[in-house]
Amino acid sequence: MFETVESVRHALDGQQYIATDEIATVLFLAESLGKPLLAEGPAGVGKTELSKAWAAATGRELVRLQCYEGLDESKALYEWEYAKQMLYTQLLRDRLANLLADTQSLAEAADRLGQEEDVFFSDRFLLPRPLLRAIRSDRPTVLLIDEIDRADAEFEAFLLEVLSDFQVSIPEIGTIAAKQRPVVFLTSNNTRELSEALKRRCLYLYIDYPDTEEELRIVRLKVPELAPELARQAVEVVQSLRTLDLKKSPSVSETLDWARALVTLNTRSLDSAMLENTLTVLLKYEADVERARRALRRVGGEGNGRTYH
Amino acid sequence: MEERIIKFIAALRAAGVRVSMAESQDAWRAIERLGVRDRDTFRLSLRATLVKDADALPTFEALFPLYFGSGTPPLGNPQAGLTPEQQQMLRELLEQMMRDLARQLQQLLEWLFSGRGPSEEDLQQLAQQTGMDPSRYPSPASARRLARRMLDLLGWDQLQDLLDQIWEALAEAGMDPRAIEQLQQQVGENADRLADQLGEFAGQQVREQRVEQARRRSPRDLLDRPLNQLSSEDMDALREQVRRLAARLRSRAALRHKRGKQGKLDPKATLRANLRYHGVPFDMRFRQRKLKPKLVVILDVSTSMRPVVEFFLRLLYELQDQVQKTRSFAFVDHLEDVTGDLQSHRLDDAIALVLTKLPAGHYNTDLGRSLRQLEAAHLDALDRRTTLIVLGDARNNFNDPALDTFGRLCRRARRVIWLNPEHPAQWGSGDSDMLDYAPLCSAVFQTRSLSQLADAVDRILG
Numbered sequence: 001m002f003e004t005v006e007s008v009r010h011a012l013d014g015q016q017y018i019a020t021d022e023i024a025t026v027l028f029l030a031e032s033l034g035k036p037l038l039a040e041g042p043a044g045v046g047k048t049e050l051s052k053a054w055a056a057a058t059g060r061e062l063v064r065l066q067c068y069e070g071l072d073e074s075k076a077l078y079e080w081e082y083a084k085q086m087l088y089t090q091l092l093r094d095r096l097a098n099l100l101a102d103t104q105s106l107a108e109a110a111d112r113l114g115q116e117e118d119v120f121f122s123d124r125f126l127l128p129r130p131l132l133r134a135i136r137s138d139r140p141t142v143l144l145i146d147e148i149d150r151a152d153a154e155f156e157a158f159l160l161e162v163l164s165d166f167q168v169s170i171p172e173i174g175t176i177a178a179k180q181r182p183v184v185f186l187t188s189n190n191t192r193e194l195s196e197a198l199k200r201r202c203l204y205l206y207i208d209y210p211d212t213e214e215e216l217r218i219v220r221l222k223v224p225e226l227a228p229e230l231a232r233q234a235v236e237v238v239q240s241l242r243t244l245d246l247k248k249s250p251s252v253s254e255t256l257d258w259a260r261a262l263v264t265l266n267t268r269s270l271d272s273a274m275l276e277n278t279l280t281v282l283l284k285y286e287a288d289v290e291r292a293r294r295a296l297r298r299v300g301g302e303g304n305g306r307t308y309h
Numbered sequence: 310m311e312e313r314i315i316k317f318i319a320a321l322r323a324a325g326v327r328v329s330m331a332e333s334q335d336a337w338r339a340i341e342r343l344g345v346r347d348r349d350t351f352r353l354s355l356r357a358t359l360v361k362d363a364d365a366l367p368t369f370e371a372l373f374p375l376y377f378g379s380g381t382p383p384l385g386n387p388q389a390g391l392t393p394e395q396q397q398m399l400r401e402l403l404e405q406m407m408r409d410l411a412r413q414l415q416q417l418l419e420w421l422f423s424g425r426g427p428s429e430e431d432l433q434q435l436a437q438q439t440g441m442d443p444s445r446y447p448s449p450a451s452a453r454r455l456a457r458r459m460l461d462l463l464g465w466d467q468l469q470d471l472l473d474q475i476w477e478a479l480a481e482a483g484m485d486p487r488a489i490e491q492l493q494q495q496v497g498e499n500a501d502r503l504a505d506q507l508g509e510f511a512g513q514q515v516r517e518q519r520v521e522q523a524r525r526r527s528p529r530d531l532l533d534r535p536l537n538q539l540s541s542e543d544m545d546a547l548r549e550q551v552r553r554l555a556a557r558l559r560s561r562a563a564l565r566h567k568r569g570k571q572g573k574l575d576p577k578a579t580l581r582a583n584l585r586y587h588g589v590p591f592d593m594r595f596r597q598r599k600l601k602p603k604l605v606v607i608l609d610v611s612t613s614m615r616p617v618v619e620f621f622l623r624l625l626y627e628l629q630d631q632v633q634k635t636r637s638f639a640f641v642d643h644l645e646d647v648t649g650d651l652q653s654h655r656l657d658d659a660i661a662l663v664l665t666k667l668p669a670g671h672y673n674t675d676l677g678r679s680l681r682q683l684e685a686a687h688l689d690a691l692d693r694r695t696t697l698i699v700l701g702d703a704r705n706n707f708n709d710p711a712l713d714t715f716g717r718l719c720r721r722a723r724r725v726i727w728l729n730p731e732h733p734a735q736w737g738s739g740d741s742d743m744l745d746y747a748p749l750c751s752a753v754f755q756t757r758s759l760s761q762l763a764d765a766v767d768r769i770l771g
Contacts (some may be wrong), residue, residue, distance in 0.1 A: 005343070005350065025353040029339050040363055082585045190363065199361035200329050206363050245655065287653065 044251025
């Protein structure tokens with residue numbers, strides 16, 4: 001489908017996603033080798049966005065599995081729809097009575113009922129969760145397993161099984177193999193170490209904060225209303241904030257929020273008052289805000305080519 | 310090429326990056342798809358398949374140029390567009406000029422005009438002649454210095470004058486101005502590339518050294534070295550280790566919490582969950598026991614503890630992050646509550662703040678008084694859920710150890726754990742009261758190195 005790295009980048013461009021050489025190359029490899037792609041990096045650099053853009057670019061359906069602590073198979077793979085089964089047995093009570101009417105013994109009745117068991121453990125009562133949905137889908141899908149580091153280690157082990165052959169076995173029904181091998185994206189914010197086994201099966205992509213020019217391109221693309229001059233200033237501020245030692249550095253999505261805030265506030269120039277007032281859009285810890293204020297004041301005071309007043 | 314890739318993978322492994330067979334197979338397949346012609350694509354395809362850890366990326370980037378060259382373009386042949394007569398003219402002129410030049414400068418001109426740059430050995434030789442040894446201080450700055458010195462040795466500063474002379478002489482000899490211009494351009498370009506190559510070479514020397522050093526200084530090794538016998542470079546590496554340790558502890562602690570949550574039967578939740586079975590309790594629900602440990606940590610920041618105090622503080626900081634209900638105290642001759650300092654400041658500021666708050670004097674440690682202060686002022690911090698941790702060497706300057714107070718504190722707390730950086734053989738020697746305190750504690754650990762510390766912390770959280 002995609003013959004070159006360039007075509008991958010082009011397809012992503014079409015979805016308003018600016019891909020670096022690295023992203024395009026690794027994505028191309030994931031696609032052509034048929035391997036899951038594990039994207040790591042700080043929060044808010046567009047890891048999730050990448051899979052969305054790729055699904056849109058390739059016209060695939062996006063199936064998303066958001067991980068959290070305590071996520072288990074019944075939430076990720078499938079569950080029997082008990083309530084529906086219950087309802088059906090209630091409604092079919094008469095039929096069941098008829099069916100079992102001419103049986104002589106309890107054992108015989110149980111046997112006969114056992115023959116009909118398939119009715120209750122069939123597709124009809126199966127509630128597919130994201131993983132099964134991606135595997136059973138007739139259309140090609142992009143499976144996004146978001147923030148895998150939040151799930152427990154046990155779940156990771158279970159996931160390994162699914163990712164290695166893309167088939168699941170449901171005891172009552174049998175093995176279901178993928179009709180279309182989904183393209184799998186895993187994202188991680190690196191809050192814990194993933195297992196070696198999982199990493200081994202994936203291609204690895206580390207997405208870092210973009211540099212000034214890249215980030216500027218992103219801002220221009222996503223918030224075209226912001227004046228070019230101002231956009232550059234804003235991006236430079238964000239970039240300089242990232243060099244500080246903060247509890248949480250501003251992410252790209254926060255840069256975009258800030259850019260939108262500046263548009264909403266009708267900002268003409270980025271003076272220090274405006275900067276201080278809107279800093280909380282970028283920074284989410286009081287200590288960070290304080291620190292950034294001090295640092296920016298210093299920069300402004302020295303006026304070394306970058307003044308914000 | 311194949312051999313080089315295999316060697317490269319071996320080098321990655323040697324540098325501590327885990328590369329499995331499956332991964333090297335992937336690398337081959339990736340190279341099959343994308344080829345090796347484009348250097349950058351080649352690098353990215355290796356990187357995506359071989360390295361699965363952000364921490365290992367710098368190692369990869371450092372090793373890659375060592376095995377696959379640096380990507381600086383080779384010199385071009387400036388004489389390519391000249392007629393045979395013009396080449397002859399140039400050769401004669403160069404020979405004549407070189408006669409009274411230094412050997413180094415002769416070589417430089419030779420490289421520039423022939424388009425055949427220096428070989429690896431030439432560069433090695435040149436580097437040796439500088440008399441600099443990048444292995445001693447492998448840093449980017451020393452790489453730049455080495456490159457600079459190599460250029461100086463070649464007589465770089467005289468090059469421009471010399472070239473001007475050559476152009477002039479060629480013009481006088483009646484060479485076609487266009488040919489001269491062409492020569493000028495290519496030679497100038499060659500000079501730039503040569504400078505790049507030297508810079509790259511110097512950088513490589515330094516990187517090789519760094520890789521070598523990194524190999525020698527493996528984390529395991531660091532973990533086992535005593536905390537007070539570390540150089541400042543080791544400190545940086547160690548800080549990284551402490552952070553990783555804390556992260557690992559966090560996930561391990563979280564797992565343990567999950568495994569251990571078989572609490573009491575929760576009738577309400579069970580009823581609700583089993584409505585779908587006509588109220589037949591198939592699916593039992595249990596009330597999760599909220600295991601919320603509380604910590605009270607007393608840290609000795611006196612002179613005898615100074616070498617390790619920073620690390621204990623670092624650990625304390627991470628602990629406070631990990632266990633929400635942590636009260637931290639530090640003492641020399643009296644006790645200070647430093648919980649707030651650690652909470653509201655960033656790590657390095659917090660450490661500095663605590664250390665200025667409690668300046669260490671000479672022989673003024675008084676644990677007994679500090680314990681009594683704790684009992685008098687902060688007894689509310691201790692209850693049956695609290696684990697009391699003492700970080701210190703119990704060297705009390707022959708002051709009253711206040712054993713009765715310590716005993717009362719111990720009875721009040723759930724557990725008392727003492728972490729002592731001294732070797733057990735030294736306990737009780739001189740002014741150490743450790744042997745008196747030890748029987749009152751639930752557990753005593755010697756924490757002379759990070760790995761011992763990690764073990765102890767693991768047991769505290771468990």
